[in-house]
Amino acid sequence: MADRGILIVLSGPSGVGKGTVRKAIFEDESNDFAYSISMTTRAKREGEVEGKDYFFRSKEEFEALIESGGLLEYAEYVGNYYGTPLQYVEDTLASGRDVFLEIEVQGALQVREKMPEGIYIFLSPPDLMELKSRIIGRGTDDMAVIEKRMEMAIAEIEMMSLYDYAVKNDKVEKAVSKIKGIIKSEHLKVSRVLEHYKTMIEEM
Amino acid sequence: MADRGILIVLSGPSGVGKGTVRKAIFEDESNDFAYSISMTTRAKREGEVEGKDYFFRSKEEFEALIESGGLLEYAEYVGNYYGTPLQYVEDTLASGRDVFLEIEVQGALQVREKMPEGIYIFLSPPDLMELKSRIIGRGTDDMAVIEKRMEMAIAEIEMMSLYDYAVKNDKVEKAVSKIKGIIKSEHLKVSRVLEHYKTMIEEM
CATH class of the missing domain: 3.40.50.300 (P-loop containing nucleotide triphosphate hydrolases)
Structure with missing residues (x-):
């Protein structure tokens, strides 16, 4: 255990x-x-890597997550969403990290x-x-x-x-x-x- | 302050x-x-220094301190008292240490x-x-x-x-x-x- x-x-x-x-x-x-990677709806910039810098998602996907309670926290900033996916945090804590x-x-x-x-x-x-x-x-x-x-x-x-x-x-x-x-x-x-x-x- | x-x-x-x-x-x-020095009623042993190893007090003095609430804690052990004088702890904490x-x-x-x-x-x-x-x-x-x-x-x-x-x-x-x-x-x-x-x- x-x-x-x-x-x-x-x-x-x-x-x-x-x-x-x-x-x-x-x-x-x-x-x-473990470092919790944020999720965002803003466009990926040059050199940024999916799942390393951010999880890049569409506005619709992000709003669906908000609806289903899948975000630990989120905010809107200059027209884009930024947030912390709950699942990753939960799974990592449960694994003991x-x-x-x-x-x-x-x-x-x-x-x-x-x-x-x-x-x-x-x-x-x-x-x-x-x-x-x-x-x-x-x-x-x-x-x-x-x-x-x-x-x-x-x-x-x-x-x-x-x-x-x-x-x-x-x-x-x-x-x-x-x-x-x-x-x-x-x-x-x-x-x-x-x-x-x-x-x-x-x-x- | x-x-x-x-x-x-x-x-x-x-x-x-x-x-x-x-x-x-x-x-x-x-x-x-600061290290809080204990008070005791047991006899001083060779090499022990008053105010360094212990505060050595008579049974009467120790019991007067118990009465007046002057000990943070105390116990009796094989016929002798051992305890922590409250005043020293209070003064030292108040001075910021x-x-x-x-x-x-x-x-x-x-x-x-x-x-x-x-x-x-x-x-x-x-x-x-x-x-x-x-x-x-x-x-x-x-x-x-x-x-x-x-x-x-x-x-x-x-x-x-x-x-x-x-x-x-x-x-x-x-x-x-x-x-x-x-x-x-x-x-x-x-x-x-x-x-x-x-x-x-x-x-x-």
């Missing part, structure tokens, strides 16, 4: 560098988790509703951590600037509060090492290990 | 090697967490009631992980032996279920590295980081 794999969701504000961090994680071949998703905040919240047992990691801009100095500024800013910064910071913190872990993306290697550490530790959680023993004892 | 430190409790069945793992963790001087406790299972459960926000790590015997083969044995055991093993395994699993993480003590270095990873990841938990931001925003 294999333990069920863990769903790992990496997300964060746009422009924070999610894609770069994800690529660096998958460059290390010692990882044994972890699945890694790198998606936008809205998508992450959709996934969390369906799979609350996953690990939700918020990649945060480095300067969020220097919040106070950023908001107060260098003493020359007027009230409007300070208020704008305050609003943005509060919005980011509210976003963060929906996640399990927050990793600052100051240096890619440091963020990667933290994310790998989180995944390793999550595998040591009693709540995950216990299920394994209970099933084993019941079987005997 | 410093973040509050995290209380880390390492425990597990007696004889599993808690002391060895704890010593190996503290040999690495890059750790910045993590505190590491290595204690018996009964003590860990007492601590958990008072400080549920701590991290509770169960050090498990390596063979618990090979449960099935251990219980079924080599096919030559009689029913009584199998049942005895089954009982022990179930007791260990029930113990484990009261903890957050389970670390197998197969090799000391591996267990140490897992425990350090857990502590690092716990510092990235949104629930711990968020408090910091909320206070900061309220202050501004």
Whole structure:
């Protein structure tokens, strides 16, 4: 009997560098988790490979999947659909392998509703951590600037509060090492290990 | 404003090697967490240093501390008291440093009631992980032996279920590295980081 794999969701504000961090994680071949490939209705670009870069589908096929509940999350962006096929994620987790998703905040919240047992990691801009100095500024800013910064910071913190872990993306290697550490530790959680023993004892 | 430190409790069945793992963790001087020194009423042995090996106290002093709620946990063992002074743990956590406790299972459960926000790590015997083969044995055991093993395994699993993480003590270095990873990841938990931001925003 294999333990069920863990769903790992990496997300964060746009422009924070999610894609770069994800690529660096998958460059290390010692990882044994699977990367979930997105499905899209946009046209295939030169050099892109079906089933590697994306699963390319027609609008009709995509909408049929939405109807049948076959997507873990999806969004429309400049006239095209983007989404995560549920079947692949389910099958891979059931086989005992972890699945890694790198998606936008809205998508992450959709996934969390369906799979609350996953690990939700918020990649945060480095300067969020220097919040106070950023908001107060260098003493020359007027009230409007300070208020704008305050609003943005509060919005980011509210976003963060929906996640399990927050990793600052100051240096890619440091963020990667933290994310790998989180995944390793999550595998040591009693709540995950216990299920394994209970099933084993019941079987005997 | 410093973040509050995290209380880390390492425990597990007696004889599993808690002391060895704890010593190996503290040999690495890059750790910045504090080791909580126990208090005891037993006589000081040759070479032992007050405030380093133990806080040595009279029975009357110890019982006065029990009365006033000054112990995080305590137990009596062959006529002597052993316990963890609360004040030191509280002060160190408040100053932003993590505190590491290595204690018996009964003590860990007492601590958990008072400080549920701590991290509770169960050090498990390596063979618990090979449960099935251990219980079924080599096919030559009689029913009584199998049942005895089954009982022990179930007791260990029930113990484990009261903890957050389970670390197998197969090799000391591996267990140490897992425990350090857990502590690092716990510092990235949104629930711990968020408090910091909320206070900061309220202050501004």
